[in-house]
Amino acid sequence: MPDASTAVLTIDLAAIAENYRILSEQVAPATCGAAVKADAYGLGAATVASVLHRAGCDHFFVATLDEALALRPIVPTAQIYVLNGLPAGAAEAVAAENLIPVLGTLEQIEDWRQHCRTARPKPAALMIDTGMSRLGLSEKDTVRLAGDPALLQGIPIVHAMSHLACSDDEANPMNIRQLTLFRALTERFPWPGGAKPTLSMAASSGCFLGTDYHFDLARPGASLYGLEPMIGRPNPMRPVVALEGKILQIRDVDLGMTVGYGATHQFKGRSRLAVIGVGYADGIFRSLGNRGAVFVAGERAPIVGRISMDLMTADIGHLSLSACRVGDPVEIIGPHQSVDDLARDAGTIGYEILTALGSRYLRRYHAAGPRA
Numbered sequence: 001m002p003d004a005s006t007a008v009l010t011i012d013l014a015a016i017a018e019n020y021r022i023l024s025e026q027v028a029p030a031t032c033g034a035a036v037k038a039d040a041y042g043l044g045a046a047t048v049a050s051v052l053h054r055a056g057c058d059h060f061f062v063a064t065l066d067e068a069l070a071l072r073p074i075v076p077t078a079q080i081y082v083l084n085g086l087p088a089g090a091a092e093a094v095a096a097e098n099l100i101p102v103l104g105t106l107e108q109i110e111d112w113r114q115h116c117r118t119a120r121p122k123p124a125a126l127m128i129d130t131g132m133s134r135l136g137l138s139e140k141d142t143v144r145l146a147g148d149p150a151l152l153q154g155i156p157i158v159h160a161m162s163h164l165a166c167s168d169d170e171a172n173p174m175n176i177r178q179l180t181l182f183r184a185l186t187e188r189f190p191w192p193g194g195a196k197p198t199l200s201m202a203a204s205s206g207c208f209l210g211t212d213y214h215f216d217l218a219r220p221g222a223s224l225y226g227l228e229p230m231i232g233r234p235n236p237m238r239p240v241v242a243l244e245g246k247i248l249q250i251r252d253v254d255l256g257m258t259v260g261y262g263a264t265h266q267f268k269g270r271s272r273l274a275v276i277g278v279g280y281a282d283g284i285f286r287s288l289g290n291r292g293a294v295f296v297a298g299e300r301a302p303i304v305g306r307i308s309m310d311l312m313t314a315d316i317g318h319l320s321l322s323a324c325r326v327g328d329p330v331e332i333i334g335p336h337q338s339v340d341d342l343a344r345d346a347g348t349i350g351y352e353i354l355t356a357l358g359s360r361y362l363r364r365y366h367a368a369g370p371r372a
Helices: 012-027 036-042 045-054 065-070 091-096 106-118 138-149 174-186 339-346 350-355
Strands: 008-012 059-062 079-084 099-103 126-127 156-163 198-200 241-253 271-276 293-296 300-302 313-314 331-332 364-366
Touching: 008 012, 008 313, 012 045, 012 364, 036 045, 036 065, 045 059, 045 065, 065 079, 065 091, 079 364, 091 331, 106 126, 106 138, 126 350, 126 364, 138 174, 174 313, 293 313, 300 313, 339 350
Parallel strands: 008 364, 059 079, 079 099, 099 126, 126 156, 156 198
Antiparallel strands: 008 241, 241 271, 241 331, 271 313, 293 300, 293 331
């Protein structure tokens, strides 16, 4: 049972639904799906997927088979794509739950083809690598696959995708190189049965690169959860996450005193400290020590000293004595500081902040409205 000092993580489900609407309009007439991998970027896949499904989403992308199996009861009629591909020996389980494996190697394709031959044919997707050099069929293997129709014989290929490496930077020439290669490779295929699959390249940032990148289906993730999709542009997404810690203690400090492990911050005069009940066990990165900030009574308060497992300390010497008390909330993420702002101070990206948020928070979900 949480006590009064427990930090509170608030997740605005109405904002997620609104962000889905914004993205759907951005990519129309293409269909808008949703990436809910990594527990919907740490926000709770079961709850988030239900909200997105009510908002009209019918295409969900997860990373692993376990994520897909957990999601299936939540959205029993939706299409669920397993981005990490077909695990060895998992074809029967994937088919039984009507999941769509995103096949990224010739070996995975052969495994799925054998399953389709011995059981009822089930749909699959292809991942084509156009420059990320991560998962997916290489250009060489894609050309081989396109030139030998027997390799896909009996597999209903319903979707083919690639993934952009630099889509948050619209001026990066990598974008057009990948787009050109993806088009060239997919146009080589004599698709089984003559049925051309739907195509996709755009994740969150790709949705804002223009219609050439939208194809048939977009699969945003981070932007659904309020993160900035593009470098150097105002964020069009609604904020989703707020995080408040609680002040556990207020301490007076004086010239020469230090705070925290390693004594990395020494005071140059009298001040006051707010000791806040969150730390790196809660996803507050150690790199924020002596460089990040929180907001106390609406005023910026620099983090001083190292972040420890359960605690962080902020200098509140510039605030009046009446401005804050033990038990008061402290804004870590909120109106004054977005997830992306906090990430910049930590030397990382908003994705990592969201997915690192710990399990000790009291989670409060703000309900979404009815489906439009």
